Amino acid sequence: MDSAKQADESKKGHEKPRSAKDRFGGAIFVVGSLLVALVAEFLLPRLIEDSSVRNILMTICCNAVVALSLNVINGMAGQFSIGHAGFMALGAYTAALIVSAMHTSFGGGTLPPTSFDHDYLVAFGHSFAIVPVALLAGALVAALFGLLVGLPSLRLRGDYLAIVTLGFAEILRLSVATTRLGNDETVGEAVHAIGGPNGFFGPVFHVGSVFLSSLGGKKGYSGPDGAGVPLYAGPFWVIFITALVALVAWRLKFSGWGRALRALREDEIASEAVGVDPTRYKVTSFVISAFGGGLAGALYAIMRDGNPVVQPDSFTFQTSFDAITMVIIGGSGSVTGAILGAVFVTVTVKLIELVQHADVVQNLSSSLEAHGFSLDLNALRMMIYAGVIIALMVLRPEGVFGEREPFFKKRMRTREGAPA
Amino acid sequence: MSALLELASVTKYFGGLCAVSDVSLAIKKNAIFGLIGPNGAGKTTVFNLITGVYKTDKGTIRLGATDLLPLRPSAIARAGIARTFQNIRLFGQLSVLENLLVAGELTKKAGIFSAVMRSRHHHADEDLHLAEARSLLEVFELGDKADDASTSLSYGNQRKLEIARAMMLKPKVLLLDEPAAGMNYGEAEGLKKQIRWLRDTFDLTVVLVEHNMQVVMGVCDEIQVLDHGEPIAYGTPEQIRTDEKVLAAYLGDESLAMGQGTDVPAVELPVKDPNAPEAHS
């Protein structure tokens, strides 16, 4: 049979010419999003004067990063992580600390509003030093914790990851929210249990609790002088980073690595039999996912028009659950789906907030309170999610898009490439 | 010549049940080695022990000079052992071609960073594997189904796809677990040719678990028979065909005799009910 010869020939001639789209697609996408982001940086404050509307747009971007990163471990690898908020918190606090420190070293003060004047351009220039460092540090810290959490729990089959990630996120949040110096009994007890303040672990504990208590506890961290974290990441950074994350998520999915991950999700025994080491692939994808979660949290913490205080309450189980909802609604494993899910969830949350703060509702709420009732429309959100998820379970159990990428028809085939 | 794949006194218990009891095999390079026995004899378990899916309780398993026992399944695949599964295990959501490409991961040079940067190495890997996968699909006459969902294939084609996927690893040893199950006479004849051709072309050693005697007697150089986990006979197809212990184990001799002529339709051996209570003493 001549197929053997065929196989030989294919080995020699494997350097195929590729199309311009294949070769430059990625570069064009990056340059394109750079331009769009740059235009948005200067135009957005003029086009949209209401900062709460700008906030929604920016939050959508951050949440897209949240969903895209969680999609790697939950959707592509099929491992259930329910503590994504923990990694976001790590990224957020790290970035907030770094931005504050760098801002101080650049002279401090309040950030000027967007315009073409000298002050703003200087601040924008500084952001090119500050933002990348802060984002990268936040993401790396989260990735490191991802490795620590993932390595022991992903070696085991089953649902350990879910339990461990949930516990991890809550421990982290509560440590930040509750550690206080001096009169804190929990820390004091722990120090004594390990050998007292003079034992080996005493100083370690002391330094740890000094650090944790400097994060502002439940009220949150609001910069070195309490004036708020300087929000350096304007539309330029938020949009550009989101676009980069989408590109990376896309390329990860459509790579041999992504394929192996999907295979692992389909059949672990069969993928081992073809040489895919489950632990290695799962841990890598978990670390990547944590990296992305940290990046999203960091972006969130230093996003302009966002909250200048990083609070533990922004990273509760609710946040992790929202992230899971984004991935499930869009379709586990779909990059496009994750973005769609992020848009849906963000808009839902913000709409409910708007309604909650509307005069009618406020009046109703206060008159109800007089009778001993309370009105929290946040509960609506659960009803909406539940409704949408149940409807999906009936109509499209695999999410809106399943694993597919609806606007890129041929992509699921094997001839892969970069978007744009 | 010493054996390429060597099992020495391999034993495996499942709770109180001894699924594989003191089995020793010495499989020579380029052999097509048959491993047969009634259902529940422990054949699949032997494969699972070789590939590291189960841990061996006693004995040793070596591939050449490599001790396979401490290796994880993925490392055993890397060492050169590929397999198919009795109850087909394909990657359902992946296309036919993608099923093969997953097996290419093992030999790729570019890492994950390369993939994100879409570096030259990444493309070189992908193109190489794509070409290899396509030519393997041609070999197994699945070329026109490359982009179909793997679950949409017929039973026989799914089995062929599993073999193709295993061959993508460029293995030294190929373990086939009942590849002819569900195949008709013509397909089984084709399979025989394919097994021989694979052995000759890729310098392969094949271990074949099969109930279809038309295939077993037609291609195997040597055969080991298991019953209740114990080795009961070893020899050439001719010797096995007339071995009394083997005939007794299969509860009747007709079906074995029927495998002699190639023009006789494929006949499955009478099968013991695997769920029947084992004779415990």
Ligand SMILES: Nc1ncnc2c1ncn2[C@@H]1O[C@H](COP(=O)(O)OP(=O)(O)O)[C@@H](O)[C@H]1O
């Ligand atoms: N994972 C397992 N747990 C418990 N018993 C098993 C397991 N796998 C196989 N067995 C038992 O081991 C014996 C041998 O099974 P198997 O190797 O599948 O036989 P064969 O492939 O020869 O039909 C059977 O009695 C089977 O029930």
Ligand SMILES: [Mg+2]
């Ligand atoms: Mg079997």
